[in-house]
Amino acid sequence: MKKTVIIYLFLALVAEGFSQTEKLLVPSDLKQQTIVTEPVTLRKGFFRAGLLLDYRVADRFFNDSGEKEYYESSSFGSKAAYGITLQYGITDRFQIDVVSEYLNKLQEIQNTEIDAATNTSTVTVAQQKGFGLGDSHIALKYQLIPEIERTFSLSGRLRVTVPTGEKNPRNIRSENQFDLPVGDGTFAVSMNLSARKIAYPYSFSVYAGYTYNFSGEKVFNTLTQVERQFRYGNLFETGLNASLHLNEWIVFGNEINLYSEGQGEIDNEAAPLLPASLAFSYEPSLVFQVHRFRLGESVRIPLLGKNVPADPLFVLIAQYVF
Amino acid sequence: MKRTSLIISLILASAFVSNEINGQKVITVRDKYVLLTMPYSERPLSLYRGQIQASAGYKFAVRAQSFNKEGDLVHLKDFGTGSVYHYYFGEIKFGVTDFMEIGAVTNFLRRGIRDATVTVVSATTTATERITVNKLTESKGMGDIFLYTSVRLPVEYRWFDFAVKGGMFIPSARYEPQKPANTVKAVSLASETSTTINLHYKNRNGYGVPVWLAAAAAKFTYGDLSVVAEWSVRDPVKEGQNIRWEETLAEKVFSYYDRSYTYLLSRTCTIDASLHYQATGWFNLSLNGSWFRSKGGWTEYWGNRYENPEKRLLNLEPGFELQISPGLTVYQVAGFPVSGKDSDAPFYLYTTISFNMFPFLR
Numbered sequence: 001m002k003k004t005v006i007i008y009l010f011l012a013l014v015a016e017g018f019s020q021t022e023k024l025l026v027p028s029d030l031k032q033q034t035i036v037t038e039p040v041t042l043r044k045g046f047f048r049a050g051l052l053l054d055y056r057v058a059d060r061f062f063n064d065s066g067e068k069e070y071y072e073s074s075s076f077g078s079k080a081a082y083g084i085t086l087q088y089g090i091t092d093r094f095q096i097d098v099v100s101e102y103l104n105k106l107q108e109i110q111n112t113e114i115d116a117a118t119n120t121s122t123v124t125v126a127q128q129k130g131f132g133l134g135d136s137h138i139a140l141k142y143q144l145i146p147e148i149e150r151t152f153s154l155s156g157r158l159r160v161t162v163p164t165g166e167k168n169p170r171n172i173r174s175e176n177q178f179d180l181p182v183g184d185g186t187f188a189v190s191m192n193l194s195a196r197k198i199a200y201p202y203s204f205s206v207y208a209g210y211t212y213n214f215s216g217e218k219v220f221n222t223l224t225q226v227e228r229q230f231r232y233g234n235l236f237e238t239g240l241n242a243s244l245h246l247n248e249w250i251v252f253g254n255e256i257n258l259y260s261e262g263q264g265e266i267d268n269e270a271a272p273l274l275p276a277s278l279a280f281s282y283e284p285s286l287v288f289q290v291h292r293f294r295l296g297e298s299v300r301i302p303l304l305g306k307n308v309p310a311d312p313l314f315v316l317i318a319q320y321v322f
Numbered sequence: 323m324k325r326t327s328l329i330i331s332l333i334l335a336s337a338f339v340s341n342e343i344n345g346q347k348v349i350t351v352r353d354k355y356v357l358l359t360m361p362y363s364e365r366p367l368s369l370y371r372g373q374i375q376a377s378a379g380y381k382f383a384v385r386a387q388s389f390n391k392e393g394d395l396v397h398l399k400d401f402g403t404g405s406v407y408h409y410y411f412g413e414i415k416f417g418v419t420d421f422m423e424i425g426a427v428t429n430f431l432r433r434g435i436r437d438a439t440v441t442v443v444s445a446t447t448t449a450t451e452r453i454t455v456n457k458l459t460e461s462k463g464m465g466d467i468f469l470y471t472s473v474r475l476p477v478e479y480r481w482f483d484f485a486v487k488g489g490m491f492i493p494s495a496r497y498e499p500q501k502p503a504n505t506v507k508a509v510s511l512a513s514e515t516s517t518t519i520n521l522h523y524k525n526r527n528g529y530g531v532p533v534w535l536a537a538a539a540a541k542f543t544y545g546d547l548s549v550v551a552e553w554s555v556r557d558p559v560k561e562g563q564n565i566r567w568e569e570t571l572a573e574k575v576f577s578y579y580d581r582s583y584t585y586l587l588s589r590t591c592t593i594d595a596s597l598h599y600q601a602t603g604w605f606n607l608s609l610n611g612s613w614f615r616s617k618g619g620w621t622e623y624w625g626n627r628y629e630n631p632e633k634r635l636l637n638l639e640p641g642f643e644l645q646i647s648p649g650l651t652v653y654q655v656a657g658f659p660v661s662g663k664d665s666d667a668p669f670y671l672y673t674t675i676s677f678n679m680f681p682f683l684r
Contacts, residue, residue: 057384059406059434070434072456072520074402076386110402111454116444125400246646286652311406312382314671 031321034251034289035296036203036243039147040155040196042089042321050294050319052083052101056312062305064275069310075109081134085319093143098136100164103182105130130180134165151198157209161188167218168227178222186216186232201245211235220266220273233262233276243287253285253298277307285315294319354680358648363548363600366479367541368472369417372682376414379653379674383407385435386669389662391631407433407668421476428494429465431527434458449513456520463526466491470535481544487537487554495528502567506574517574523567529587531562548598558587558619588619588630596639604645610655612637635662641672651676 030043042048058077060070083101090096109126139159147153165183172178192209215231239257246252257280264274285298300313357370369375386404388396398404408431415425437457444451470489475482502524508517537554565580596610619630641655653674659667 057404057406070458070460070522071436072458072522073454074436074439074456076399076402076404078384078399106399108399108402108404110400111439111441113441113443116442125402127400246650250646314382 028292031292032289034245034249035253035287035294036198036201036245036251039092039143040153040194041093041095041141041143042087044089044092046089047322048085048087048319049322050085050087050317052085052318053080053316054083055080055314056309058107058309058311060310062279062302062308062310064307066278066304066306073109074111075107077105077107079106080104092148093146095141097139097141097159099139100136101134103130103132103134103165105180105182107180109176124176126176128176128178128180130182132166132182135183136162136164138162147196147198152195154193154195157190157192157194159190159192161186161190163187163216167216169219169222172222172225175223181218184216184232185218186230187214188212188232189214190235192237203241203243205241206239207241208238209236211237228266229268230264230266230271230274232264232274235259235261249289251285251287251289253283253287253296255283255285257281257283257300275307277305279305279308292321294321354683355648357680358678359603359645361600361603362598362606362643363543363546364479366420366474367483367485367539367550368421368423368474369415370680371417371420372680373417373678374414374681375416375676375678377412377674377676379411379413379672381407381409381411381670381672383409383657383668383670385433385666387659388666389635389659389664391664393661393663395667401438403436403438405433405435407431407670411674420478421474423472425470425472427468427470429527430463431465432460432462434460449515452514452516454516454518456518457523458521459523459525461525461527463528464495465527466529466533467494468492468535479541481542483541485539487535487539489535490559491529491533491535491556493528493530493532495526495530497526497528497530498565499526499567500524501578501580502569502576504569504571504576506571506576508574519571529558529562530564530585531587532559533557533587534559546600548600550594550596550598552592552594554592556590556592561586583622584627585621586619588616588633590614590616606643608639608641608643610639610641612639612657631664633663633665635665635667636660649678651678 031046056079058071058075058079060068063069081101081103083099086098088096105128107126107128111124112121113124114121137159139157141155141157143153143155145152145154161184163183163185165181167181167183167185169181170179188211190209190211192207194205194207196203196205212234213232215229217227217229219225219227220230237257237259239255241253241255243251243253259279261277263270263276265271266273279302281300281302283298283300285296287294287296294317296317298315300315302308302310302312357373383406384404385407386397386399388398390396409429410431411427411429413425413427415423417423435458437459439454439456441452441454468489468491470487472485472487474485503522505520505522506517507520508515510516533556535554535556537552539550539552541548541550561584563582563584565582567578567580569576569578592612592614594610594612596608598606598608600606613636614634616630616633620627621630622628636659637657638660639655639657641653644652646652653676655672657668657670657672659669
């Protein structure tokens with residue numbers, strides 16, 4: 001009788017205590033972490049491949065005075081970038097990224113010219129398209145203060161931009177009929193520092209970066225087709241991100257971003273073609289984590305700016321950890 | 323003693339068995355969490371009693387093409403007249419009973435439509451003058467407030483539901499257009515003078531008159547599949563009056579004056595038919611066909627009434643409904659124009675976030 005009671009008591013205790021069992025984390029679980037819970041760099045040996053699509057149309061812009069204006073003349077422009085990202089964790093604190101993109105740019109302008117003397121009209125249509133591989137980036141990211149055993153991290157990133165995209169207009173048929181360039185035509189190097197704090201279900205991060213653009217040569221005028229030396233202004237960028245788990249696998253992200261790009265130069269002189277620009281944007285996002293697969297969508301909404309597009313930028317990402 | 327030990331054994335055994343089968347319980351209670359997480363395929367056409375739903379949505383449309391009067395597709399971007407349409411909407415509705423709901427909807431829109439640019443060149447032996455005219459028609463502002471009531475069949479939803487809806491657009495919006503903001507810029511270089519005239523018209527949103535709406539909807543569910551059909555008609559209560567701005571240009575300065583005109587809005591009929599698949603309890607996929615036609619009505623120009631052109635458009639709308647948490651649901655729809663007549667044919671993305679709660683239920 002005593003044994004029977006002990007056995008039943010033991011079984012009841014096991015059944016009650018079952019939910020208290022600590023779950024052991026295995027590598028496959030670690031590959032399913034969300035953007036809130038995952039470390040800021042990939043773990044050693046983890047490989048993540050991703051696809052990225054961003055799309056924007058040209059409808060409005062911030063002028064030099066910071067006012068939002070419509071493009072007045074009859075024109076329509078759009079830009080779609082299809083990117084591929086490859087990320088690999090060299091150690092638990094050190095990650096390498098390779099990013100490249102395929103661009104699809106379109107700019108169409110129509111003008112009807114009426115000769116007052118003869119009362120005849122001529123319609124001029126400028127269809128400029130640009131397809132092809134854009135510029136590529138190689139980035140190294142290192143956790144200066146690792147996240148292990150604490151919920152705060154500080155990481156640094158060094159990124160080099162390689163001008164793999166075609167920098168000059170091609171197939172020039174006239175002043176207005178040509179294929180648009182899809183690359184910037186210059187090397188650039190950027191440094192970025194970011195800090196992150198996790199307070200589940202939230203994560204907060206702040207970052208700042210600086211990009212130095214090297215000088216290069218490219219064609220600015222399709223009539224002369226002469227390559228001129230140029231240099232884009234350097235760029236400073238900072239931002240704040242606050243993400244939260246809406247449930248165990250959906251994250252709602254919020255980011256504000258500020259960037260300022262200096263005045264560019266052509267032939268070592270300040271060029272109106274490359275004006276200084278400034279943008280302050282808000283970017284809400286939804287990121288879905290389904291096992292190792294991640295799908296995200298976001299909209300970057302320009303709130304304030306100078307000499308930058310004022311239209312929202314739509315971004316879709318798909319990632320998978322191998 | 324033997325009997326006592328048997329009783330103790332049975333009690334302990336039942337405690338163990340009870341723990342083991344705990345997960346097999348069928349929940350029959352319809353508390354607020356059950357109602358909030360009810361899959362689309364099991365939901366009636368209106369809210370439950372005491373439920374409040376607040377929704378906010380954003381529609382981003384790229385107007386790169388349109389259908390002409392003959393129904394042919396015209397690629398507006400080829401003429402440089404493509405544009406973008408931003409539409410925001412907010413809705414709040416309340417389930418008065420399990421069979422009746424009331425609600426209010428309003429919207430805000432912003433769009434700018436560019437006309438083809440025209441340049442007039444006047445050349446003589448000694449001088450050349452170029453006058454370029456750009457025209458932009460902007461529409462921006464809050465829309466009218468739509469108040470409505472919806473009533474459905476007074477039975478619990480199992481596989482069939484039917485609802486009717488009636489409401490009125492209250493002309494709360496400031497619908498009269500603002501004074502245009504035209505500009506003139508002239509540049510002279512030697513014997514050549516270039517003048518650019520930017521015509522910028524500023525329309526607002528809203529019908530300007532009360533507009534009634536009547537609708538009916540039916541829903542069938544078979545397993546994980548649901549079919550929903552909805553018909554609605556919208557018509558103005560009366561003729562409206564508005565102003566049209568006209569301008570004169572003298573010495574590179576515009577002066578404006580407004581003229582009033584009368585109008586009668588067209589009657590609009592919309593038919594939606596959608597197929598829904600409940601992939602899991604929290605994810606529903608759908609494919610909707612949406613057809614609309616507006617006909618009738620007139621607009622006055624220079625004292626004469628001209629009939630409004632008939633417009634038709636058929637859109638195909640794949641979409642999904644995703645339940646993020648008991649209170650929060652996201653809907654997303656992409657719209658692809660299929661056919662139409664004398665109508666814009668934008669591609670659009672429509673995202674809505676909906677918050678649900680039962681404030682009077684524990």
